[in-house]
Amino acid sequence: MTSYWKRLSHNGVAVPEPYLAEGLKVKVRGREVSLPPLAEEMAYHLAKKKDTQYVKDAYFVTNFTKDFVMLLPDWCRGAKFEEVDFSHFYEKVEREKRAKETMSKEMKKSLAAERKTRREALKARYGYATVDGKKVEIANWLVEPPGLFMGRGAHPLRGHWKPRVAQRDVILNLDESSPVPPGEWRQVVHDHDSMWMAKWVDKLTEKEKYVWLHESAPIQQSRNKAKYDSAIRVGTHLGKIRAKILKELTSRDPRVRQIATVCYLIDRLGLRVGDEKEEDEADTVGATTLRVEHVKLNDGGMIELNFLGKDSVPWSKKLEGAPPTVAKNIQEFIARKQPGGEIFDGIDSKMVNRFLSGIAAGLTAKVFRTHHATLVAESYLKTKDLRGREEPEKLYHAKFANLKAAEFCNHQRTVPKNWEDSLKKRKDSLKELESREKRDEKRIRRLKMEISLQMQTKNYNLNTALKNYIDPRLYKSWGDYVGLDWTKIYTKSMQRKFAWVSYSKTRWETEEKAIEAVTPSNTGGSSNR
Numbered sequence: 001m002t003s004y005w006k007r008l009s010h011n012g013v014a015v016p017e018p019y020l021a022e023g024l025k026v027k028v029r030g031r032e033v034s035l036p037p038l039a040e041e042m043a044y045h046l047a048k049k050k051d052t053q054y055v056k057d058a059y060f061v062t063n064f065t066k067d068f069v070m071l072l073p074d075w076c077r078g079a080k081f082e083e084v085d086f087s088h089f090y091e092k093v094e095r096e097k098r099a100k101e102t103m104s105k106e107m108k109k110s111l112a113a114e115r116k117t118r119r120e121a122l123k124a125r126y127g128y129a130t131v132d133g134k135k136v137e138i139a140n141w142l143v144e145p146p147g148l149f150m151g152r153g154a155h156p157l158r159g160h161w162k163p164r165v166a167q168r169d170v171i172l173n174l175d176e177s178s179p180v181p182p183g184e185w186r187q188v189v190h191d192h193d194s195m196w197m198a199k200w201v202d203k204l205t206e207k208e209k210y211v212w213l214h215e216s217a218p219i220q221q222s223r224n225k226a227k228y229d230s231a232i233r234v235g236t237h238l239g240k241i242r243a244k245i246l247k248e249l250t251s252r253d254p255r256v257r258q259i260a261t262v263c264y265l266i267d268r269l270g271l272r273v274g275d276e277k278e279e280d281e282a283d284t285v286g287a288t289t290l291r292v293e294h295v296k297l298n299d300g301g302m303i304e305l306n307f308l309g310k311d312s313v314p315w316s317k318k319l320e321g322a323p324p325t326v327a328k329n330i331q332e333f334i335a336r337k338q339p340g341g342e343i344f345d346g347i348d349s350k351m352v353n354r355f356l357s358g359i360a361a362g363l364t365a366k367v368f369r370t371h372h373a374t375l376v377a378e379s380y381l382k383t384k385d386l387r388g389r390e391e392p393e394k395l396y397h398a399k400f401a402n403l404k405a406a407e408f409c410n411h412q413r414t415v416p417k418n419w420e421d422s423l424k425k426r427k428d429s430l431k432e433l434e435s436r437e438k439r440d441e442k443r444i445r446r447l448k449m450e451i452s453l454q455m456q457t458k459n460y461n462l463n464t465a466l467k468n469y470i471d472p473r474l475y476k477s478w479g480d481y482v483g484l485d486w487t488k489i490y491t492k493s494m495q496r497k498f499a500w501v502s503y504s505k506t507r508w509e510t511e512e513k514a515i516e517a518v519t520p521s522n523t524g525g526s527s528n529r
Contacts, residue, residue, distance in 0.1 A: 003192045004219055009178035010129035010138065012185065013198045013211055014122050016145040016164055019044075024092065027085035028069075028076045039071040042161055045148050047089035053417075054150065054159070063159030064148060129197055129213065137214035138197055143170075149204060152313065152414065162204045169200040195219060215497035225500050227370065228471040230362060234371035237360040242267065244359045249325040254332075258344045259355045261329045262287045266352075266368050269305070269317050270408050273349045273365035287365075288347050293339035301327045313412045369409060373469035376408045377401040381474075386482045390442070394484045396449040398475060402489075403457055405465040413461040419454075426451050466490070472498040477506035 021037040024044075035043065046055070046064060054060045061081040068084070069076050103111075126141040146164040149157050167183040174180065176190050186200070198211040213220050234241070245267065248260035265271050265287045274286025286309070294307040302320050309315040319326075333343045349365060356363040380401040386394050416422075430447045433440060472490070479486035487495050 004195050005131050005192060006175070007132050007178070008129065008173065008175045008192075008197075010172075010174070010181070010197055011126050012167070012172055012181035012183055013170060014126045014142045015167055015170070016143060018164075019146075022092075024088045026088070028072065028079050029083050030085075033072055033076060036071055039068060041146070042068050042071075042148075043086055043089045044092065047086055047093045049148065050090055050093065054148070057158070059154075059156075060159035063157070064161070067161045131213070131217070131219065134218070136217040136219075139212050139214045141197075141211060143211075144209075154308070157204060160204055162202070165200055165209075169203075170198050171200065172198050195223075215493075216499060221500045224497065225504075227367065228374075228473065230364070230367045231370035231374060231471060233360060233363065234367055235375070237363065238371075241356070241359050241363070246323065248355075249323060249329060255346070255351075256355075257329050258333060258347050259352055261326060261333070262344055262347060262352055263355065263365070264322070264326055265290075265305075265319075266365050267372075268322070269319060270369055270372055270410070272309070272369065273352055288344050288349060288352065290343045291339065292334045292337050292341050292343060295330060295334065295343065297327055297331055303327055303330065309410060313410065315410050370469050370471070373405040373409055373465055374471040374474055377405045377465075377470050378474055378478075380404045381478050386484075389482070390445075391484060391488075392446040392449060394479075394482055395488065396453060398478075398484070398489050399453055399462065400456070402462045402466050402470065403453075403460060405470050406457075406460045406462050409465055409469060411461045411464045412459055415458055419458065423451065423454055426454065463491075467494055467497070472501045473504055473506045476501050476504065477508040480506065481508035 019037060019041040021035075021040045023034075024040055025032050025034055026043060027033065042064070046068075049055050065079070065081045065084070069079050072079075122142065127138055128135055129138050130136075143165045144162075147162055149155070149160050149162045151158040168186055170185055171187045171189060172181070172185050173189055173191050173194060173196055175192075180188050196210040196212055199208050201207070202209050215221075215224065241263075245260050245263045248256050249264065251257050251260065262273075266273060272286035274288035274290070290305070290307065294305055296304040296306070298304060300320075301322065301324055302318060303322065303326065304316075304318050306314070306316045330343065334341075337343075353364045356365060378401075381397065384397050386397060426447060430444065430451065433444050433447065466489075472486070475489050476486040478484075479489070486501070490498065
């Protein structure tokens with residue numbers, strides 16, 4: 001194991017303040033019911049969602065109601081959502097809304113200043129750690145407050161209550177000689193092989209949550225760079241990796257055939273490995289955890305995959321042109337299994353990574369997506385010669401390359417509720433500019449590109465690929481080549497994360513690499529979206 005630090009001290013984490021109950025009541029089937037503080041807090045959170053899409057979601061309100069009525073008297077336990085009258089809570093939310101709307105600018109400014117002062121005081125106390133004598137920022141030092149679980153996509157837990165985290169739930173990681181911060185912490189450990197400051201178990205999802213050093217911390221900068229260096233090694237050894245996978249698809253050992261088939265799917269379709277995740281990611285379905293119900297084998301060797309991936313986002317792809325052994329292996333692995341049975345039962349990420357590291361030292365499954373996403377973005381940028389072009393056009397194509405990587409990684413999103421209004425405003429502005437007698441052609445071109453990009457990216461989240469998958473040195477070298485400051489592609493927070501790039505020596509290769517580009521058209525994979 002790697003020892004990341006010798007000395008580590010900090011003040012723990014800031015946990016949410018308790019809810020101040022007001023004694024509000026609900027009516028259940030016409031009868032008034034007094035509420036315990038937790039039920040009152042839940043009802044208040046629901047009232048704040050009154051006019052949103054969530055309360056129109058039957059699954060969401062059913063999950064909420066199950067949790068809510070369990071806190072009420074026994075005779076309320078079978079009540080349905082429509083049998084509960086939350087009028088007092090709706091009225092409270094309306095009063096707060098009106099008070100905010102009628103508040104003077106001076107009062108708004110005063111309250112904002114108070115909030116800022118409180119947050120700065122909390123950050124001064126909890127927002128920093130000392131690592132081997134150096135003061136560094138902590139990323140998520142403020143524990144997420146309780147509330148209704150929203151989720152993304154058709155998440156099965158949406159609507160359930162996400163409980164409050166208290167100090168007694170939190171485990172702290174400190175060095176042996178550092179003082180323990182005041183508080184009733186669950187436990188204090190001295191794990192020098194880990195970089196987390198604190199952790200606890202999310203009571204709803206039953207998953208561990210971590211508090212990490214900020215991405216600008218030197219130790220995080222080194223790890224971030226190492227991740228992309230590993231992805232470069234994938235490219236260096238890609239021919240050897242694929243040859244080994246193809247060879248082992250016909251191994252006499254059924255376990256090896258399973259692992260090789262998993263690796264083939266990871267490589268060709270950009271699947272996550274399945275039971276392995278990034279430190280800040282939720283668990284997800286992937287190659288090793290595919291079930292029989294997720295796969296359909298068609299005539300001609302075509303393989304269809306349909307399942308809910310990370311954040312319950314639908315993943316639908318077709319694999320054509322694969323070696324016949326891939327379909328043959330999958331047919332063998334699903335034989336005599338129920339729809340809910342795992343195709344690659346007994347195979348996990350450790351076994352996959354052991355197989356890959358036998359081909360190239362240090363190679364793991366998770367860096368495949370990083371390598372492939374970077375290559376997809378690079379392949380797009382190499383089709384455009386933008387030297388001497390205006391900056392908006394360069395940024396447009398930088399974002400379009402980002403979109404190609406997001407599509408490859410299946411980073412779909414829920415369309416923002418103001419998307420249509422935003423698009424209409426842009427189109428109206430374009431129409432107005434084009435109708436002027438003296439036309440501003442630069443502004444017109446820029447607005448047309450903005451409209452095009454907004455329409456193309458409607459269903460995709462670009463930030464995930466930009467922040468976690470595309471090697472930032474790609475944009476740095478390309479930016480130097482075409483005359484664009486690479487930092488303009490990134491937000492301020494991402495610029496801090498990728499500060500190490502400024503010191504990296506990069507050179508844009510204008511020729512295509514001697515590596516097969518990973519795109520749906522030439523990998524045999526195509527998305528059904």
